[in-house]
Amino acid sequence: MNNPFFKNKGPLKFSDIIKILNLDIKKPDRDKEILDIKDLASATDADITFFHSKKYKDAAKKTKASFCLTTDNLKNDLPKSCIALIVKNVLVSTAKITSILYPDSVNDSFDQTVVLINDTNYKEKVDFGTNVLIGDNVSIGSNCKIGHNTILEKNVVIGDNCSIGSNNIIRNTYIKNNVRILDNCVIGKHGFGFFPIKNNNLRYPHIGIVLIEDNCEVGCGATIDRGSMSNTIIGKNTYLDNQIHIAHNVRIGENTIIAGQVGIAGSSIIGNNVKIGGQAGISGHLKIGNNVEIGGGSGVIRDIPDNTKVMGYPAKNIREFLRDNR
Amino acid sequence: MNNPFFKNKGPLKFSDIIKILNLDIKKPDRDKEILDIKDLASATDADITFFHSKKYKDAAKKTKASFCLTTDNLKNDLPKSCIALIVKNVLVSTAKITSILYPDSVNDSFDQTVVLINDTNYKEKVDFGTNVLIGDNVSIGSNCKIGHNTILEKNVVIGDNCSIGSNNIIRNTYIKNNVRILDNCVIGKHGFGFFPIKNNNLRYPHIGIVLIEDNCEVGCGATIDRGSMSNTIIGKNTYLDNQIHIAHNVRIGENTIIAGQVGIAGSSIIGNNVKIGGQAGISGHLKIGNNVEIGGGSGVIRDIPDNTKVMGYPAKNIREFLRDNR
Amino acid sequence: MNNPFFKNKGPLKFSDIIKILNLDIKKPDRDKEILDIKDLASATDADITFFHSKKYKDAAKKTKASFCLTTDNLKNDLPKSCIALIVKNVLVSTAKITSILYPDSVNDSFDQTVVLINDTNYKEKVDFGTNVLIGDNVSIGSNCKIGHNTILEKNVVIGDNCSIGSNNIIRNTYIKNNVRILDNCVIGKHGFGFFPIKNNNLRYPHIGIVLIEDNCEVGCGATIDRGSMSNTIIGKNTYLDNQIHIAHNVRIGENTIIAGQVGIAGSSIIGNNVKIGGQAGISGHLKIGNNVEIGGGSGVIRDIPDNTKVMGYPAKNIREFLRDNR
Numbered sequence: 004m005n006n007p008f009f010k011n012k013g014p015l016k017f018s019d020i021i022k023i024l025n026l027d028i029k030k031p032d033r034d035k036e037i038l039d040i041k042d043l044a045s046a047t048d049a050d051i052t053f054f055h056s057k058k059y060k061d062a063a064k065k066t067k068a069s070f071c072l073t074t075d076n077l078k079n080d081l082p083k084s085c086i087a088l089i090v091k092n093v094l095v096s097t098a099k100i101t102s103i104l105y106p107d108s109v110n111d112s113f114d115q116t117v118v119l120i121n122d123t124n125y126k127e128k129v130d131f132g133t134n135v136l137i138g139d140n141v142s143i144g145s146n147c148k149i150g151h152n153t154i155l156e157k158n159v160v161i162g163d164n165c166s167i168g169s170n171n172i173i174r175n176t177y178i179k180n181n182v183r184i185l186d187n188c189v190i191g192k193h194g195f196g197f198f199p200i201k202n203n204n205l206r207y208p209h210i211g212i213v214l215i216e217d218n219c220e221v222g223c224g225a226t227i228d229r230g231s232m233s234n235t236i237i238g239k240n241t242y243l244d245n246q247i248h249i250a251h252n253v254r255i256g257e258n259t260i261i262a263g264q265v266g267i268a269g270s271s272i273i274g275n276n277v278k279i280g281g282q283a284g285i286s287g288h289l290k291i292g293n294n295v296e297i298g299g300g301s302g303v304i305r306d307i308p309d310n311t312k313v314m315g316y317p318a319k320n321i322r323e324f325l326r327d328n329r
Numbered sequence: 330m331n332n333p334f335f336k337n338k339g340p341l342k343f344s345d346i347i348k349i350l351n352l353d354i355k356k357p358d359r360d361k362e363i364l365d366i367k368d369l370a371s372a373t374d375a376d377i378t379f380f381h382s383k384k385y386k387d388a389a390k391k392t393k394a395s396f397c398l399t400t401d402n403l404k405n406d407l408p409k410s411c412i413a414l415i416v417k418n419v420l421v422s423t424a425k426i427t428s429i430l431y432p433d434s435v436n437d438s439f440d441q442t443v444v445l446i447n448d449t450n451y452k453e454k455v456d457f458g459t460n461v462l463i464g465d466n467v468s469i470g471s472n473c474k475i476g477h478n479t480i481l482e483k484n485v486v487i488g489d490n491c492s493i494g495s496n497n498i499i500r501n502t503y504i505k506n507n508v509r510i511l512d513n514c515v516i517g518k519h520g521f522g523f524f525p526i527k528n529n530n531l532r533y534p535h536i537g538i539v540l541i542e543d544n545c546e547v548g549c550g551a552t553i554d555r556g557s558m559s560n561t562i563i564g565k566n567t568y569l570d571n572q573i574h575i576a577h578n579v580r581i582g583e584n585t586i587i588a589g590q591v592g593i594a595g596s597s598i599i600g601n602n603v604k605i606g607g608q609a610g611i612s613g614h615l616k617i618g619n620n621v622e623i624g625g626g627s628g629v630i631r632d633i634p635d636n637t638k639v640m641g642y643p644a645k646n647i648r649e650f651l652r653d654n655r
Numbered sequence: 656m657n658n659p660f661f662k663n664k665g666p667l668k669f670s671d672i673i674k675i676l677n678l679d680i681k682k683p684d685r686d687k688e689i690l691d692i693k694d695l696a697s698a699t700d701a702d703i704t705f706f707h708s709k710k711y712k713d714a715a716k717k718t719k720a721s722f723c724l725t726t727d728n729l730k731n732d733l734p735k736s737c738i739a740l741i742v743k744n745v746l747v748s749t750a751k752i753t754s755i756l757y758p759d760s761v762n763d764s765f766d767q768t769v770v771l772i773n774d775t776n777y778k779e780k781v782d783f784g785t786n787v788l789i790g791d792n793v794s795i796g797s798n799c800k801i802g803h804n805t806i807l808e809k810n811v812v813i814g815d816n817c818s819i820g821s822n823n824i825i826r827n828t829y830i831k832n833n834v835r836i837l838d839n840c841v842i843g844k845h846g847f848g849f850f851p852i853k854n855n856n857l858r859y860p861h862i863g864i865v866l867i868e869d870n871c872e873v874g875c876g877a878t879i880d881r882g883s884m885s886n887t888i889i890g891k892n893t894y895l896d897n898q899i900h901i902a903h904n905v906r907i908g909e910n911t912i913i914a915g916q917v918g919i920a921g922s923s924i925i926g927n928n929v930k931i932g933g934q935a936g937i938s939g940h941l942k943i944g945n946n947v948e949i950g951g952g953s954g955v956i957r958d959i960p961d962n963t964k965v966m967g968y969p970a971k972n973i974r975e976f977l978r979d980n981r
Contacts, residue, residue, distance in 0.1 A: 111837070112818045113784050113802025132439050133462060136785060136803060150439030151462060151480055154803055154821060166438045169480060169498055172821055172838050181529075185437070186498050186515045189838045189875040195896040201910055202892050203833075203870050218529050223515040223552045226875045226897040226915075240528050244521040245552040246574050246592075248898050248915045248933075258527055263552075263574045264592045264610075266898075266916045266933050268951065281574075281592050282610040282628070284916070284934040284952045299594065300610045300628030300642055302934070302952030316642060316952055316968060317980050328643050458765050459788060476765025477788060477806055492764045495806060495824055507855075511763070512824050512841045544855050549841040549878045566854050570847040571878040572900050572918075584853055589878075589900045590918045590936075607900075607918050608936040608954070625920065626936045626954030626968055642968060654969050 008140070008158035008175050009210045013104045014038045020051065020070070023103060024096050026088060037070065040100050042232075051100060054081065055093035072096045095198050098207035108208040111192050114138045114156035114174065120149070132169060150186065159191070162217075175229045176213040185223045185245075190215075194228035194235075194251025194269060207231060209251060216240075222247065222263070238275065250287070262299065274309065283318075298324070334466070334484035334501050335536045339430045340364045346377065346396070349429060350422050352414060363396065366426050368558075377426060380407065381419035398422045421524050424533035434534040437518050440464045440482035440500065446475070458495060476512065485517070488543075501555045502539040511549045511571075516541075520554035520561075520577025520595060533557060535577060542566075548573060548589070564601065576613070588625065600635065609644075624650070660792070660810035660827050661757045661862045666690045672703065672722070675755060676748050678740060689722065692752050694884075703752060706733065707745035724748045747850050750859035760860040763844050766790045766808035766826065772801070784821060802838065811843070814869075827881045828865040837875045837897075842867075846880035846887075846903025846921060859883060861903060868892075874899065874915070890927065902939070914951065926961065935970075950976070 018033035020026070038049040043059055046052040046068035054063045054073040063071070063080045071078075071085050078087035090096040102109045117136035120126060125143055132151030139157040143149070147161055150169030155161075159173050162180035167173070169186045176191035184190070193209035211230020215221070215237045222245040229235055230252040237243070238257040248266040249255070255267075256275035265279050268287035273279075277291060280299025285291065290306045297303060298314030298321060307313055312321040315328075340362035347354060364375040369385055372378040372394035380389045380399040389397070389406045397404075397411050404413035416422040428435045443462035446452060451469055458477030465483040469475070473487055476495030481487075485499050488506035493499070495512045502517035510516070519535035537556020541547070541563045548571040555561055556578040563569070564583040574592040575581070581593075582601035591605050594613035599605075603617060606625025611617065616632045623629060624640030624647060633639055638647040641654075666688040673680060690701040695711055698704040698720035706715045706725040715723070715732045723730075723737050730739035742748040754761045769788035772778060777795055784803030791809040795801070799813055802821030807813075811825050814832035819825070821838045828843035836842070845861035863882020867873070867889045874897040881887055882904040889895070890909040900918040901907070907919075908927035917931050920939035925931075929943060932951025937943065942958045949955060950966030950973060959965055964973040967980075 110818065110835070111820075112800045112835075113821050115782065115784070117785070117803070119785070130441065132441070133443070133445070134460060134786060134804075148438045151443070152460075152478055152804055152822075166436065168437075169439050170478075170496060170822060170839075183436070183438075185518060187496075187513060187839060189897075192837060192875060195874065195894070195914065197894065199910065199912060204872075204892060204894060204910075220530075222521065223518060224550065224876060224898075228897070240530060242521070242523065242530060244576075245515075245554070246550075246572065246898065250896075250915060250933075258525065258530075260525060262521065262594070263576060264590070264916070268914070268933050281576075281594050281612075282608075282934075286933075286951055299612055299630075304951075319980075456767065458767070459769070459771070460786060474764045477769070478786075478804055492762065494763075495765050496804075496822060509762070509764075511844060513822075513839060546856075548847065549844060550876065566856060568847070568849065568856060570902075571841075571880070572876075572898065584851065584856075586851060588847065588920070589902065590916070607902075607920050607938075608934075625938055625956075654971075 007177065008212055009105045009108050011039055011104050012106060015103060020100065023099055024090055028088065040097065040104055053093050053097040095205060098198065098205065101208040101210065105208050105210050108210045109206050116157055117154060176215065178215045179217045181218045182215055183220045185221065187223050188221055188225040190227045191229045194231060196231050196251060211235060211252065256293065333503065334538055335431050335434050337365055337430055338432060341429060346426065349425055350416055354414065366423065366430055379419050379423040421531060424524065424531060427534040431534050431536050434536045435532050442483055443480060502541065504541045505543045507544045508541055509546045511547065513549050514547055514551040516553045517555045520557060522557050522577060537561060537578065582619065659829065660864055661760050663691055663756055664758060665756045667755060672752065675751055676742055680740065692749065692756055705745050705749040747857060750850065750857065753860040757860050757862050760862045761858050768809055769806060828867065830867045831869045833870045834867055835872045837873065839875050840873055840877040842879045843881045846883060848883050848903060863887060863904065908945065
């Protein structure tokens with residue numbers, strides 16, 4: 004799915020980039036236009052890209068980008084068609100350029116575009132409560148309910164037969180059909196991503212969305228953050244209990260069941276038919292397989308293969324956990 | 330206490346039941362009326378009951394129900410006066426019949442019966458904030474305060490001298506006297522109970538309520554789910570800190586103190602004078618005795634007898650925990 | 656910083672104190688006025704103080720207070736200028752007197768002083784959403800945003816360039832410049848502090864505030880309680896992720912990063928440049944040094960010195976944790 008919500012405010016001129024990053028470079032045409040910032044593989048010659056780790060050497064050699072944010076150490080792996088822009092911190096510079104191209108993706112202040120639903124076309128189409136607010140670029144399917152004080156901030160698509168409860172705040176979120184969101188949730192805000200800088204951290208942009216597939220249920224008090232470069236995804240028929248936190252870029256499979264107060268840290272991938280007990284926590288950047296069961300209170304700090312039951316902190320095979328704790 | 334809130338939409342005809350469950354049965358009078366669905370012991374000859382496990386054999390033998398949802402294996406334990414209706418999954422079928430008799434107990438969409446408190450008789454009687462909404466079948470005692478944006482959805486009783494804060498959503502809840510609910514709570518929604526079915530889980534009905542006894546305090550951001558067949562109960566003078574999750578059917582005793590971010594899973598019973606430290610979790614279907622102390626961060630996965638101090642995950646005697654972790 | 660918010664309703668007459676505490680004392684002038692209640696060191700001869708533990712013997716000997724709540728065991732350490740008032744429970748009596756002098760500091764019912772921001776002078780100065788409410792004694796700097804349904808209850812100071820999201824409830828809080836509060840937070844309510852008394856606990860007063868320094872970010876669903884006698888403080892450029900609970904009297908340093916669902920119990924002190932992983936819990940009255948890293952899911956029950964990495968429950972040196980859990 005392409006990003007339906009964040010609009011590229013480009014193009015930038017190369018001279019803008021020089022200025023933003025404080026570069027001391029004179030060679031290329033300062034008026035050359037740059038359309039977008041993309042990863043090494045998907046950038047075209049109209050784009051700028053970034054290369055911050057040897058891991059991506061092979062992609063770097065083949066990039067079609069005209070410009071690349073990188074370091075002195077890495078620059079020689081770039082093709083001659085690509086001009087290396089040497090910066091101190093590649094990811095910080097990438098965040099800065101992305102922020103200029105997608106300014107709406109950095110800081111999530113409240114949405115000032117909203118109006119009361121009573122003043123929109125949805126007045127006739129939707130069952131709605133008191134004080135429901137609707138922002139720009141919101142679409143709601145047929146046979147939907149939206150509870151009291153709920154705010155659909157800008158960039159929300161809701162399918163058919165959805166029930167959205169009260170006191171929810173949703174933005175940058177694509178909700179498919181037959182989904183139920185209970186109350187007090189905040190869905191689609193930026194994740195907890197920034198570069199720590201003394202006295203004034205630098206937030207990085209979040210141009211991903213939250214995607215909630217058919218037949219899901221999201222309990223009360225959930226926070227589901229949108230992705231930074233990729234999307235946060237809740238698969239079909241997955242049910243979340245109350246007070247759950249899903250961080251940016253997390254992808255959860257289908258038919259998965261997650262009990263109360265679970266937290267899933269950024270960029271972890273959860274399989275299909277997974278059961279996660281209450282208060283369990285899953286560290287970031289992990290891969291949890293299909294048909295996995297994670298006991299309540301577990302702290303998962305390693306990948307878990309398919310068809311495994313784990314428990315404990317750190318989580319281990321449940322038989323081992325129970326034997327060690329007789 | 331009898332269920333004051335959920336109204337039985339019965340009677341059903343036996344022919345309705347045949348249709349709902351897709352049964353191939355011709356014998357009994359298809360026009361016979363069925364008033365209610367009850368457990369084996371409390372059903373009368375006007376009711377249907379259910380029998381899904383050998384554990385309940387003795388009750389089955391004595392049931393007065395005219396019909397019983399059961400399996401081929403179990404049917405022979407029923408008396409002759411009771412017609413066995415053989416189904417694939419007894420609890421799923423029970424949920425289906427209950428859902429028909431109590432349709433309001435299955436899905437908790439926002440309450441469309443609410444009006445602004447300013448348009449009710451409580452306008453004179455209650456100290457209330459901005460945008461307070463009151464649903465059908467709500468009763469409020471004397472000397473109560475209700476904060477801004479709070480929604481008392483249908484089926485709420487509040488006693489005397491209660492202080493309800495702002496941004497709360499309450500339904501199907503009985504609150505006695507001198508109770509204080511702080512802010513941002515959701516109380517009385519259905520619990521996290523459903524039958525996992527590929528692509529489309531089946532929710533089961535929650536016909537219980539939440540009962541909060543005299544002198545309790547509930548902190549900010551609590552979620553307290555109502556019971557499925559029984560009630561969720563918070564005993565007298567019990568205090569809950571912020572961000573606590575109490576699942577369906579949990580019963581908590583008197584004078585108990587529960588610190589922040591604790592979670593108690595479904596159907597567990599907590600005694601009197603219990604102290605539970607922050608972030609502790611208690612698994613479902615456990616019995617925690619009187620005068621128990623549970624250390625912060627503990628994960629309780631077994632019953633705890635009276636007068637015991639435990640800590641750890643899994644929780645064990647606190648002296649043992651401290652000795653093992655010097 | 657002096658307490659900017661709670662106004663002393665004194666003076667009390669000595670006869671009032673006799674009555675409140677049910678004392679049987681006839682000696683001193685019953686009309687003598689008492690201005691304030693202060694600790695042993697800071698009380699003047701116009702104040703009452705309290706002395707409940709041998710630990711404070713040295714301060715007791717030098718107190719300038721005219722009256723002191725204490726016990727028969729301790730009274731002989733007081734100077735002759737100070738009249739000992741013998742009570743059963745010194746802290747309970749202290750709470751009672753403080754409650755009379757600072758009645759607004761005990762129970763935090765919703766603020767009835769609020770009006771719609773549209774009816775205040777901030778209408779022109781602030782970017783604000785729908786249904787924003789402003790209480791007595793609120794001050795907002797330049798270039799601020801305040802989201803929908805947010806309630807700034809009484810006693811709130813907000814600096815310049817702050818972004819306050821939607822559905823927040825804030826009171827007794829001092830927010831400096833460039834701070835961002837996301838959505839659904841409750842900040843500045845009293846902490847979870849009371850004397851357990853059978854059938855009817857006695858809340859103690861909270862006359863502290865919440866102080867949030869420059870450049871902080873507070874994620875969605877946070878609860879940050881104000882202090883009881885001291886303040887709850889979030890240091891400069893400290894970032895909190897979603898669903899975090901900060902109890903009363905906690906002090907967090909600068910440039911600290913706290914991930915989702917972390918809980919910090921009362922009166923703990925966290926240093927500068929600390930990183931705390933998701934779902935970690937920190938017990939009360941601990942001291943966590945500078946440059947400490949606490950792994951996700953950890954349960955910290957002991958002080959942690961500077962420059963240390965810990966993980967586990969109870970938290971220990973991270974190398975030890977990983978070695979023990981290979």
